[in-house]
Amino acid sequence: MTSPNPAQSRYFDVYESWKRDPEGFWAEAAREIDWFEQPKKIFDANEGVYGRWFTGGVTNTAYNCIDRHVKNGRADQPAIIYDSPVTGQVRILTYADLLTEVATFAGVLKEKGIGKGDRVIVYMPMIAEALIAMLACARIGAIHSVVFGGFAANELAIRIEDTQAKAVITASCGIEVTRVIHYKPLLDHAIELSSVKPEVCIIVQRPQEIATLIEGRDYDYAALLDDAKARGVSAACEPMAATDPAYILYTSGTTGRPKGVVRDIGGHMVALKWTMKNHYDIDPGEVFWASSDVGWVVGHSYIVYGPLLHGATTIVYEGKPVGTPDAGAFWRVIEQHKVKALFTAPTAFRAIKKEDPQGTFLAHYDVSSLKYLFLAGERADPNTVQWAEDLLKVPVIDHWWQTETGWAIAGNCAGLGAMPIKLGSPTFALPGYELHVLNESNEEVARGQTGALSIRLPMPPGCLPTLWNNDQGFIEGYLIEYPGYYKTADAGFIDEDGYVFVMARTDDIINVAGHRLSTGAIEEVVANHPDVAECAVIGIADGLKGQVAAGFVLLKAGVVREINVIEKEIVAMVRDQIGPVAAFKTVLTVNRLPKTRSGKILRGTMRKIADGEAYKMPATIDDPATLEEITAALKAKGFGTSVEAA
Structure with missing residues (x-):
């Protein structure tokens, strides 16, 4: 593998163009999104906690993820590949198929009284219906909050209560390597615990377990869809303000109050669409696989929204890196579906390395389609990066981001021409992020010294504008400790060459x-x-x-x-x-x-x-x-x- 040449990379030029004219930079990126009404302001410093992006703009996420691709010639291209080694199933949905499923299910939700601004909990395993549910909510302007399938009833109850959820979309069960996880009893108990009682629960009945439905509240997903298709039910895309919430995603907090990260519609789409080519080097029509879960931010950004906004093909994988059936599971998926880029957590590769230290399973598969391995979610230790690079003979790109940011703070922009890596570093800050290393006195430390990694305000598009119904909690948790900056709560340093090193949580x-x-x-x-x-x-x-x-x-x-x-x-x-x-x-x-x-x-x-x-x-x-x-x-x-x- 040849080493990247800094002279061939456009990274520094692009980053400097953002620094010179942030609004101009994001205005250009916003042209990649279809707007029903163009934004009146690219950034309005007088709105929200620290300002809001694309104020006055009107658009719809589902339209940008599905409808426009069907109109522009991608109707027959695979949008979603569902691959489930735990059930032995592979299912492919083209963009046309996805439009039918999402528009129909969105119509079902509207018939059940769900509309713009209503909150819907999505409590699902890694099946295609999870994405359909999220996109159907986006289509009608409902705000989804995905809860990882199998979360304890008490945690689910907290999220139902905090969102004041009007509906829950779930499945009868999740399937692990050695067990079936019974979702319906967890949901029933969560509703018992919650003071908020959702009016509607829609359940995907899986053959591994058929859940008992409560009359008047619970409905069978497939039966609703079949009936709606027979009647020609379909929902149009609801015009949404760019600053309306797209979703709420709960992340761990130090207080008893739930910490619901809000993502707004316009900035979310603009940022993710920009990253697909510029960061991940994916072109429309190519296959991108984020081996995560829709319950996490990676799943939101890069299983669902990023690839579909870009017109790429995304993989929904219901399995593990090892044990489904062995340490060659990832290589099989890459070969079978011609994956160009794999995005996973370092822990997945440590699991593969533990089970197959010499990488012998790789020899059984043709993974020549793979051009990049992206790692994020936790610190990528140099040993694992080196092992993966030696094994796969492709660039292994560590990048650093958080639930709150929704996309990478720092990373090697493959689409701009990858820079040489330094093991242990996610490379450089991405355009949109002005990164500083601060001490306890809010002063910048010298290059090479460890301190609090902090982002100068305003945050770029796609980052959280606030917490759900908790502006003060957002200010106190993220903005007060280092005035003028967003506190990442990660510690690290920037070396003499500008490379970022994220060493630990503070x-x-x-x-x-x-x-x-x-x-x-x-x-x-x-x-x-x-x-x-x-x-x-x-x-x-x-x-x-x-x-x-x-x-x-x-x-x-x-x-x-x-x-x-x-x-x-x-x-x-x-x-x-x-x-x-x-x-x-x-x-x-x-x-x-x-x-x-x-x-x-x-x-x-x-x-x-x-x-x-x-x-x-x-x-x-x-x-x-x-x-x-x-x-x-x-x-x-x-x-x-x-x-x-x-």
Whole structure:
């Protein structure tokens, strides 16, 4: 693979053009969107908390994702490929098929009393109907809030209550590798718990489990669709203000109040459409696969809206990187559907690396269609990036963003001509983001010094304008600590060449005897041990030093060396490469790390266990039993003796 040549990249020219004229830059990008009425102002600093984009503009997301492509010659092109190794199904929906399904279901929703501004909870597995439901809401101007399928009833109830949801769209069950998750009992319990009672629940009945419907409230999705098609029911696209909410997506917060990130319609479309070519180098008609879930922001932006706005083909994958059926699952999908770019979380590749360290499964598949691997969702450790690049022989592009931003803050813009990478860095800030590294006094630190990564206001289009019904919470949570900036709550630095390094959440900077150390930097060292498949480093309270670092490691499949020898080698590596100041003496070898369903390691919860603090079981945890394993491992080392789950 040839190294990128900075002289051949247009990145710096494009970034500087944005800095010179931000409104002109986004006005040009907005020409890629079909407007019913053109915006009166590109940016209005007098609207909203910090200003609003494309005020006065009128448009519709579903129209831009579907109708215009059907009108412009893409009717027969695949829009959605549903690939489900857990059920053995592959289903292809062309843009014409998608228009029929979405317009019909939108008509069904209207007949059930759902209209512009109403909130609809979408509680779905990774099936095509999840996308149809989201787009149908967009078509009629309803505001959807997707809740990850299988979330606990209490968490679902909180979201029903906070949104004042009028309807819920769900499925009878979700299907995992080893189990069926019963959605309907969770939904019924959530409605019991909630003071808000949705008027309508529409259920996709899956053959693996047929849910019992409550008369007068619950309806069978397929029966409604069949009846509506027979009667010719169809809904037109509702004209929507660019500043109207497209959706609400809840993210983790430190307070008891739900934190509903709002995405507005106009800025959302403009930003995502721009990224598809300029960042991901995807052309209309090409196949883009974001291996995520519609319950997360990646699923919203790059399974549903980004690819469809662009006229590309998107993949809805109901499976895992390993176990459905093996560590070659991703390679099979790439070959079968001719995927040009794969976007996934680093944890997916760590799982593949753990099961198949030599990458032997790849030899069974033709993945020559793949031109890029994009990683995001958590920090991409250099070891995993290097392993993936050596295996696939394509650029591996780390990029950094958040639920709140909706698209990348920093990343290597493949469509502008990729820049040379530095392992551990997502490269440069994207146009729209002026990134600064600040200290506690709101002062910029020197290049190379770690501080709080912060974005100068205003945020670009596509980022949250506020939290749902909580402007003050938005101001207090994101804008007060660093006046004039948005607080990302991520720590890192910008080096002399302008490369951004995101090292940890700000609360993952540990203080060892007065020395501020990044757990991410220590994890880089640990991950380089040849027997380590995956790792996590946390700070544990220490009476003498304040905190000390401890590492948790998973070993690669087939490793037979003595564990205590490996652990001593890891300690020596950290001492050699970070220094004795890290006081790194504790390594715990475990079988699994506790993670969210999106693959993020629950370091904060692990730290509470280690410090013997009570903790709340995270709503997003994939398997609660992993916390029991971590607790046992820590207790064996003398940590966390008074811990209990709240």
